[in-house]
Amino acid sequence: MAALLEMRGIVRLFGDVRANDGIDLFVHSGEILGLLGENGSGKSTLMKLLYGMLPPDAGDIRFDGAQLKGHTPFDAISAGIAMIHQHFMLIEAMTVTENILLGWPGAGQILRQKHMAAHIRDMSQRFGLDLDPDAKISSLSLGRRQRVEILKAILRDAKLLILDEPTSNLAPSEVRELLDIMRRLKSEGKGIVFISHKLPEVLDVCDRVVVLRAGKLAGAAAVADVSRNDLAEMMVGRTVPMPQVEAGDQARGPQQLSVRGLKAAGLEAITFDVRAGEILGLAGVDGNGQLELAESLAGLRSIADGSVLICGQDATTTSVAERVRLGLAYLPADRSHTALVKSMTVLDNLMLRDTMRPPYGSAALLTPAAGRAEAKVLMAEYDVRAPGPESVVGRLSGGNQQKVVIARELARKPQVVVAHQATWGLDPGATRFVLDQMIALRREGAAILYISSELEEILSISDRIAVMAGGSFAGIVPNRNVDLRQIGLWMSGRAA
């Protein structure tokens, strides 16, 4: 059977960077292809070339028997290719039906909303999407919004769906449902390209994997024949086991972060301490108050009641800048708008919260030369792959953007760290690096609140584990012979 998609000898350069360097890729109908690779290996670029968002420098794309050349995303859509973007292109104030009708020639010249709504309900049932056609987008969870995009693709008769890191900001249950939806699509004969750094998902849902390294093909395999370690080795050239911190394996210092009866919008009274040299892992389904807690600690949200002590000082009402001075580092989960200014350079972003401190500057002046030197050091240390400190951050690969955030916050040698989804979009090697950094900071006596929906990471580095549900802590236990069932119950919000 001829492949649905055949890409041959694809080359794309960005200046000196060979983002895609002669890649061959094919996908069949009714097949889920996992596209893997380290951060910056060229996965997103390859998909953007396919979708017509960027022109290739060389290479040949055949889709469904016809050649695609000089095409735009519009052409790609009409040919039957759909790309589900990380940031959904939906209009929040409109309903599901309206969003699906939007910009769809196939819907006809006259808007028949009722008819369409019925059709949407049918299709959504058929693929297990569980969408209400009349729901406003703003009322939907991220997972649901993603399904609207998927439904859009289905209704437009897409034959191939591209999912670029679709699971990174979904709750575990939503991930499971998404994988089910993908299987259903596959059984209906769609081809799917699935990009993810989470190997268990890949092994779970894909038929075949292709691994990129530095813009070239580094390997391909049928999923049935490989293990997780094999995949990691294909990606980064070595196996990457999780580190393991033993709870209580080092003496802990004084309480560096003390939260007493903290109340804010979306948070019920929360009390906990993190001591110097301790990692408190905060597990839980994202959206249960983690963001509210993290932002209240960082000073980005006003606190209604209770108190926050950072390094023994009352910081309940102090400004963001003052908290940084007290020794607080904050890695926000929202990379695109909060943690980074995408239109500015790597150097600008590295100094974002430290412009008035050496080496970046003083209260009155910036010192670009010293800042640039520091940026080079940090880029090497944290393996930020970009041409130089002057590269615009928005042009970096997703994982490398995250490394900029990590470098900035951890290089300050913080006393207290609040990390929210710190490994979001990182490949296994980089994830391991971040976990190691957290452990190193812990050894040096930092107090770390590590918020993640990746239970595996939490279990691997925490001294104690807390679980958040419904805006408060469902429980805190030491990380020793943890009862996973108990954690699961806490997560689902059921008292046990």
Next chain:
Amino acid sequence: MSDASNSLSPPAPLARLRLSLGRLGLGGNILIALLLSIASAALLIALAGKNPLDGFLAILAGAFGDTHQIGVALNRTTPYLLSGIGVAICFRAGIINLGAEGQIALGGAGAAAAALLVQTAPPIVAIVVTLAGGAIAGAAWSGVATILHLGRRVHEVLATLLLNFVALLLVQQLLAGPLGQFGAGFLQSPLMPRTAWLPKLAGLDAHIGIGIAVVAALAASFLIWRTPFGFALRVAGSSRLATTYAGFSLQKLTWGAMLLAGALAGLAGGVEVIGIHRRLIEGFSLGFGFKAVTVALLGALEPMAIVPAALFIGFLETGSLAMQRQIGVPSALVTVIEGLTMVYVLVAMAGRRT
């Protein structure tokens, strides 16, 4: 404006200029834009029944013909440049300040008041006091807009724009009252004391205002690229969330940018009053505030690039007015040519803004 121009640039002003121009694609596209505007101007002049070539020669002669004309053009450039820099500082921070028009007018009034108060002061002191008066008045007026914006959440476009009308009426009122010349039959102030007149540049009919403006551009460029405050402004212009996360206060930034812009616009008004008319005249700065926005955008919000942008508009206007006198095309034509040029250049720049 262009996001890409918000990043840290090399230090030398010239390199900075080249970089900002290059980033915006002004190397190639702007030439096309200028050619297009020349072609449109030719068409318009021909439609008015005149020979386009004569028209262009008249523009050139009017702009560069002799030192007097060059001086006139430089004087025309000065207020656009000064207030354009202020507009750029605000726009960089994402604050759409359209209040230069009113701030310039009140700046003129403030300068006139200050000059009349220090009748007996020695020249340098008188000039400094006068210009300071202008800057303070301009800043005070932008401060009013800022209070409305931050305190009462009035959108800054609305606050700044509407206060322009109030400012113009206020100046009228001042001229009808305390600042007016009794029995002039025209809304104008008495002549400024000679000590407060802005000296001329050696060998030219231009006053030293253009020098002040270029120094202001250098200072603004330094501010934007080399100080934490400027950095914060650029961050604020790109992402409000990141600004708060970075620990910058949006309130303080808004105050800073607005007061600076107001002061620069007020300075422009002051320079105009003591440099050209030597008195405050009703409507002396009509339309200047909107030219300020024009040159700020033409200069891609980069102070060093606003210098040539303001010069371009200043010389174009001076030349066009001369053409209007010489070959007798309607004066509206000048405005149309200027407007078209602006549109073409902005389109050329927008094309590269991805």
